Amino acid sequence: MGKVAVTAAVVFAAAISTATAVAVRHHMKNSAKWGKALEILEELEENCATSTWKLKQIADAMTVEMHAGLASEGGSKLKMLITYVDNLPTGEEKGVFYALDLGGTNFRVMRVHFGEAEEQIVNEEVHTSIPLHLMVGTSDALFDFIASTLAKFVAEEGEDVHLPAGRQRELGFTFSFPVKQLSIASGTLIKWTKGFSIEDAIGQDIVGELTKALERIGLDMRVTALVNDTVGTLARAHYDNPDVVAAVILGTGTNAAYVERANAIPKWQDLLPNSGEMVINMEWGNFRSSHLPLTEYDESLNAESLNPGEQIFEKMISGMYLGEIVRIILLRMAEEAAFFGDTVPPKLRTPFILRSPDMSAMHHDDSSDLKVVDSKLRDVLEIPNSSLKIRKVMVKLCDIVASRGARLSAAGTVGILKKLGRDKSRKEGEKQTSVIAIDGALFEHYTKFRQCFEGTLEELLGDVYETISVVQSHDGSGIGAALLAASYSQYIGLEES
Numbered sequence: 001m002g003k004v005a006v007t008a009a010v011v012f013a014a015a016i017s018t019a020t021a022v023a024v025r026h027h028m029k030n031s032a033k034w035g036k037a038l039e040i041l042e043e044l045e046e047n048c049a050t051s052t053w054k055l056k057q058i059a060d061a062m063t064v065e066m067h068a069g070l071a072s073e074g075g076s077k078l079k080m081l082i083t084y085v086d087n088l089p090t091g092e093e094k095g096v097f098y099a100l101d102l103g104g105t106n107f108r109v110m111r112v113h114f115g116e117a118e119e120q121i122v123n124e125e126v127h128t129s130i131p132l133h134l135m136v137g138t139s140d141a142l143f144d145f146i147a148s149t150l151a152k153f154v155a156e157e158g159e160d161v162h163l164p165a166g167r168q169r170e171l172g173f174t175f176s177f178p179v180k181q182l183s184i185a186s187g188t189l190i191k192w193t194k195g196f197s198i199e200d201a202i203g204q205d206i207v208g209e210l211t212k213a214l215e216r217i218g219l220d221m222r223v224t225a226l227v228n229d230t231v232g233t234l235a236r237a238h239y240d241n242p243d244v245v246a247a248v249i250l251g252t253g254t255n256a257a258y259v260e261r262a263n264a265i266p267k268w269q270d271l272l273p274n275s276g277e278m279v280i281n282m283e284w285g286n287f288r289s290s291h292l293p294l295t296e297y298d299e300s301l302n303a304e305s306l307n308p309g310e311q312i313f314e315k316m317i318s319g320m321y322l323g324e325i326v327r328i329i330l331l332r333m334a335e336e337a338a339f340f341g342d343t344v345p346p347k348l349r350t351p352f353i354l355r356s357p358d359m360s361a362m363h364h365d366d367s368s369d370l371k372v373v374d375s376k377l378r379d380v381l382e383i384p385n386s387s388l389k390i391r392k393v394m395v396k397l398c399d400i401v402a403s404r405g406a407r408l409s410a411a412g413t414v415g416i417l418k419k420l421g422r423d424k425s426r427k428e429g430e431k432q433t434s435v436i437a438i439d440g441a442l443f444e445h446y447t448k449f450r451q452c453f454e455g456t457l458e459e460l461l462g463d464v465y466e467t468i469s470v471v472q473s474h475d476g477s478g479i480g481a482a483l484l485a486a487s488y489s490q491y492i493g494l495e496e497s
């Protein structure tokens, strides 16, 4: 070999080894990053773990807090609000009633006709969403918007809608926020949750505010019942089935209501001496316990939220927050493990960009190349060309976060059953069934969440699970409110007299 050829060969060999070294280094760097990403994932899984034992502790803590909240006002993080609903629908309700449903992603106005047999419940409704600026504006602006939507709905009513002569229209108002009720048709707002923040409404009588707005617009309608969505859900389910003992909302927010023996409530005699039972709105979204598997991601979500320190249980479970938790985890993986490459995808820094329906779609992707995950990454986070490895991690992340939420809500439900003494096996010959009514988009549309919730109930209750029936109470917050307007109608008893 000549000198030139030898030199060329040496240079060539050197070039190859440099390229190899670069490739090896690149590979090592990548695998180090990948290793770091997996480390974050493993640590997350560990910190979100909800063993049966831990869930039982949480159920116990829920029962303890329920007792404490009932015993004295401010005695617990659980408000355990008296709803003045001591008369649940029986299936005998008749007539036309209106409902307003405010407190989730949508705002709805409904007219419901309760009749006979097949025509038992016929409803018409309009959906709209509350414009973002009204969620953080003034009380008048919000209630004027609500009243005008209602007035428009009534103005468009067909000829076929008629109330008995001389009767006022009656409305059940589902207002799904913590309210201290003063009667079935009045109550003051304690605080906002779920992204609403209208300072001047706090402490106000919600029915008073709505009534003033109805007067401003000139609509003659009586607000007959002010209800929480959990209470509407309970009422709706009770219309079909008197064995309903509790209702749980798994939607934008989360909460539960249940039927309590009146004598378990102090000062009962002063409030409603004639009732034997009363529905309690627990406001369990604000539950907190040292047993909750909180992570650094929950801490940052909480710190950046509109209501830091509040609604900790809700922030771990409900539809408003699940996608956001995933986003915060992804951001850390992108920053510390270059999970999506050398630059952090800018969209990942936008709070609430990843919504729970997106998360659910990714979680349910059963295609071999996870193409739904790929399209969500592209469309929502503007991350093109994700590898299959990355997509698999995405599914795993959704699974960890959703399962933790579903399992915690099942533990909360067991806490209620314990409080009611319905967590024990039936004695021979007993037929008692405890029906739990559930509503909310998370339960209705996020199949894996629902399956995990139900599976966990069974895991925690063992044989007692056979005595429990979980039913979906469709549209509880709408139809349930109209039903309560019927149960508490000002015209009740007039037919007979």
Ligand code: GLC
Binding pocket: 103, 104, 175, 176, 177, 178, 193, 194, 228, 229, 230, 249, 251, 252, 253, 254, 255, 256, 283, 285, 314
């Ligand atoms: C929030 C509200 C509560 C409501 C729940 C479900 O937790 O504070 O009143 O029932 O969301 O919508």
